[in-house]
Amino acid sequence: MAVFNLNINGKKVTVDVDPDMPMLWVLRDFAGLKGTKFGCGMAQCGACTIHLNGQPIRSCQAPVSSIAKNAKITTIEGISDGVQLHAVQQAWIEAQVPQCGYCQSGQIMSAVALLKTTPVPTDADIDAAMSGNLCRCGTYDRIRKAIHNAAELSKNADMPKAGKVGGN
Amino acid sequence: MTNNSNGRREFIKMSSLSGLGLVLGISALDKNFSLTKYGEAAFQLEINPFIIIDNLGNITLVNPRPDMGQGSTQAVPSLLAEELEVSLSKVKLIQSDGKAKYGSQTAGGSSSVRELWEPLRKAGAAAREMMTEVAAKRWNTSISNCYAEDGRILLRNTDKSFSFGELADEAAKLPIPKNPKLKDPKDFKIIGKTNPRLDVPSRVTGKAVFGLDVEVPGMVYAAIEHAPAVHSKIVSIDAAAALKIPGVIRVMKAERPMPHRKSEAVAVIATNWWAALKGKKALKITWDNTSYENMTTDAYFAKAYEAAKKEGINHEEKGDMTQALAHAEKTLEAVYETPFLAHAPIEPENAIAHVKDNGEIEIWAPIQGPDWALRDVAGYMKVKPEQIKINVQLLGGAFGRKAYHDFLLEACFLSKELKKPVKVIWTREDDITQGPYRPGMLSAMKGAVNGKKIAAFHHHAIGESIKGQVFQSLSDFEVDDWITGELSAENHKYQIPTWKLSWTNVKTDIPIVWWRSVYASNFAFGQECFMDELAHAAGQDPIEARLELLSDERFKKVLEVISEKANWKEQLPAGKGKGIAVFRSFESISACCVTVAKNPAGGVKIEKVVSVIDCGYHVNPDNVKAQTEGNIVMGLTAAMKSGITFSKGMAEQSNYHNYQVMRINEAPIMDIHIINSGEKPGGVGEPGLPPVAPALCNAIFAATGKRLRKLPINLSEV
Numbered sequence: 001m002a003v004f005n006l007n008i009n010g011k012k013v014t015v016d017v018d019p020d021m022p023m024l025w026v027l028r029d030f031a032g033l034k035g036t037k038f039g040c041g042m043a044q045c046g047a048c049t050i051h052l053n054g055q056p057i058r059s060c061q062a063p064v065s066s067i068a069k070n071a072k073i074t075t076i077e078g079i080s081d082g083v084q085l086h087a088v089q090q091a092w093i094e095a096q097v098p099q100c101g102y103c104q105s106g107q108i109m110s111a112v113a114l115l116k117t118t119p120v121p122t123d124a125d126i127d128a129a130m131s132g133n134l135c136r137c138g139t140y141d142r143i144r145k146a147i148h149n150a151a152e153l154s155k156n157a158d159m160p161k162a163g164k165v166g167g168n
Numbered sequence: 169m170t171n172n173s174n175g176r177r178e179f180i181k182m183s184s185l186s187g188l189g190l191v192l193g194i195s196a197l198d199k200n201f202s203l204t205k206y207g208e209a210a211f212q213l214e215i216n217p218f219i220i221i222d223n224l225g226n227i228t229l230v231n232p233r234p235d236m237g238q239g240s241t242q243a244v245p246s247l248l249a250e251e252l253e254v255s256l257s258k259v260k261l262i263q264s265d266g267k268a269k270y271g272s273q274t275a276g277g278s279s280s281v282r283e284l285w286e287p288l289r290k291a292g293a294a295a296r297e298m299m300t301e302v303a304a305k306r307w308n309t310s311i312s313n314c315y316a317e318d319g320r321i322l323l324r325n326t327d328k329s330f331s332f333g334e335l336a337d338e339a340a341k342l343p344i345p346k347n348p349k350l351k352d353p354k355d356f357k358i359i360g361k362t363n364p365r366l367d368v369p370s371r372v373t374g375k376a377v378f379g380l381d382v383e384v385p386g387m388v389y390a391a392i393e394h395a396p397a398v399h400s401k402i403v404s405i406d407a408a409a410a411l412k413i414p415g416v417i418r419v420m421k422a423e424r425p426m427p428h429r430k431s432e433a434v435a436v437i438a439t440n441w442w443a444a445l446k447g448k449k450a451l452k453i454t455w456d457n458t459s460y461e462n463m464t465t466d467a468y469f470a471k472a473y474e475a476a477k478k479e480g481i482n483h484e485e486k487g488d489m490t491q492a493l494a495h496a497e498k499t500l501e502a503v504y505e506t507p508f509l510a511h512a513p514i515e516p517e518n519a520i521a522h523v524k525d526n527g528e529i530e531i532w533a534p535i536q537g538p539d540w541a542l543r544d545v546a547g548y549m550k551v552k553p554e555q556i557k558i559n560v561q562l563l564g565g566a567f568g569r570k571a572y573h574d575f576l577l578e579a580c581f582l583s584k585e586l587k588k589p590v591k592v593i594w595t596r597e598d599d600i601t602q603g604p605y606r607p608g609m610l611s612a613m614k615g616a617v618n619g620k621k622i623a624a625f626h627h628h629a630i631g632e633s634i635k636g637q638v639f640q641s642l643s644d645f646e647v648d649d650w651i652t653g654e655l656s657a658e659n660h661k662y663q664i665p666t667w668k669l670s671w672t673n674v675k676t677d678i679p680i681v682w683w684r685s686v687y688a689s690n691f692a693f694g695q696e697c698f699m700d701e702l703a704h705a706a707g708q709d710p711i712e713a714r715l716e717l718l719s720d721e722r723f724k725k726v727l728e729v730i731s732e733k734a735n736w737k738e739q740l741p742a743g744k745g746k747g748i749a750v751f752r753s754f755e756s757i758s759a760c761c762v763t764v765a766k767n768p769a770g771g772v773k774i775e776k777v778v779s780v781i782d783c784g785y786h787v788n789p790d791n792v793k794a795q796t797e798g799n800i801v802m803g804l805t806a807a808m809k810s811g812i813t814f815s816k817g818m819a820e821q822s823n824y825h826n827y828q829v830m831r832i833n834e835a836p837i838m839d840i841h842i843i844n845s846g847e848k849p850g851g852v853g854e855p856g857l858p859p860v861a862p863a864l865c866n867a868i869f870a871a872t873g874k875r876l877r878k879l880p881i882n883l884s885e886v
Contacts, residue, residue, distance in 0.1 A: 034374070034380075038593075040823055042823055092372040093372060100237025100565045102515045128833075136567070138799070139798070140801060141835060143832060
């Protein structure tokens, strides 16, 4: 066991855990952030996608000991600005993307990262960035539409104030 | 709930109601779903009602259909809200707990709206009429002068109104109307309209709480090493390395209770699941697999192909098939094969069980049917149903898997031993290697063509039976009526002069169970591909050939609509082809048209999938579309991605790298059309799936001339 000081969603979090423990389980069982999901444990499904310094990573493959000091970890709980939902989340609601919703935290984290590097992605860009995220319910068509819509929303300075944080 | 006032208090707390007003129950035991009214006495009997309108106007509905993504948390309250004349957001849902008084509570068989369509609307209409009567009396006017709107009863042509809350207590004193008048569908405000699902925001913020996310005080975690050959026996366990892992509390023998038999297992108990998993990986177990080395899919299919050469048990025959084949101008024979498949929901199987000192058992789990779970837990743990409390959690996908309670009973077993709440979480490897699976099946087809007419059609369904294996309720001389129900002439409506349906049960120890659309996902492939073969043999257009055999107006309409929407008659360049299939399941009819094109470098690619569904009345067209999109993706995955194969008694696939699921880059362009036939509701969650695989293979034939009769197919090698 070892003590790790982490920066998660802008907050300092201290955990005392097995250094081998993947960030997935640190987040879920020691930081109380259950939005990041377990699906396969081998970076095949993307349900555990989080951001490490803005880059999407599969948290099931990232031992807590591999996280550099001062690295910024962002999870699904940390992508909105606290006032309104992230454009990607708004677009997800607008397109009614989720069915069961279990994979959608990971899908959204991948989409947010895509739009950061590629503000107006093509279908090919979406395929490349999103093909690591499985959805067994089959929501892919809506994910594609929602990403295009989110790109529009983000472009537009007068973003509609739909979808408050903590909706539902 | 043992104490009356406690019961009442607990329920009121749970539903955040104020004082009770009008309380209605739907008798689950009565075929006609008659309505019952409850007062305070309800809680003395511990009969929790279905619908409560309290004296502040809050409306609470006990939802008897868990939500696994199919949208029951919208569809179910919509039925009530429509007749009550309230907005959907006014109805608070409480998930039912499995108790018999709530009747059937399993999300399965695409049943939610089909079964609740009438009883819930009747309940809503009855409550509305009772409150209207109270209001009319207060205004000293006729009932026809009053109407309901947005949670109030209004007096026509005035600004007078009463809220439901102001009327509920008095309404509760009235008798329940025997035949409450249901709304005319043309006046529907919610049903049939696209409305956003209210639980979507929670599913994009990480706030939705799935089974995997639940914690209870004092719980420990379990990772379970299952038998590699599903039924292998333990020879020895070396737990030394596992026990050294920080957090590991104990290593113990466990068992995996399937409905028909138990398997041996070893559980690692820890303070957190990562430690339990690490402990599981550190176990050194010697297994004896010898009895199961011949449990292979090859051996199973070899037996099935042998059966295909013989006569099965005859289920129905119209005309004399032997004579029809003997005297036909042209006869055809073909065998179609569909593989074993895992459900592989992204949320793996998980459950918390707490077996308490006083013998009570509390469960928290993502399960499709609390009523079935209650029955299974009671039977396995040998306790009375009233000693069990089930808290159904959101399901992160299920597709049939989470109505099979081995993982839940594992948690019960461990909690009883450990005297603590235990959370069992399966790994993906457990999920893929252990089953239960959709069974692999054969359709052995024979047919005849005379001139341009399809003259004879024989479907011999072959394989393991769910009723036989899971419920041990099929004799060797009996036809599995789940299968024949889907393949009978009554279901497919083709009027072929000579017709036969037969069945052979080929047994296996590989565990099986229902999978999205059950046997329809297997046998639609044989039926609809062979229909295509016969149409071509008769020199007929595949849609025209089907229409010629159909007089059922709904089937004909579905085919006509897909012909138009898929632009079926367009002239395609060489190397492109369209394929069609139609199938009725769960009282809905769905057709699919796939367009494929040859790749210059070899193989084919899917250009487009068009799907049409006639599901009768439906609640939310957008959700029907969403479910159909899901069915197309899952149907294509089943047709194109790896199946489950067993060698030496063990599954050869273990995780998503070798049990692949369609990804976004492979998802085709989809176009979905809903026919509103005005018929009573059919299923939505499954019927879109069965026609997908046959439409794909029929399209490949149209584009390439190759008949593919064994799934899965590899598009790049076509």
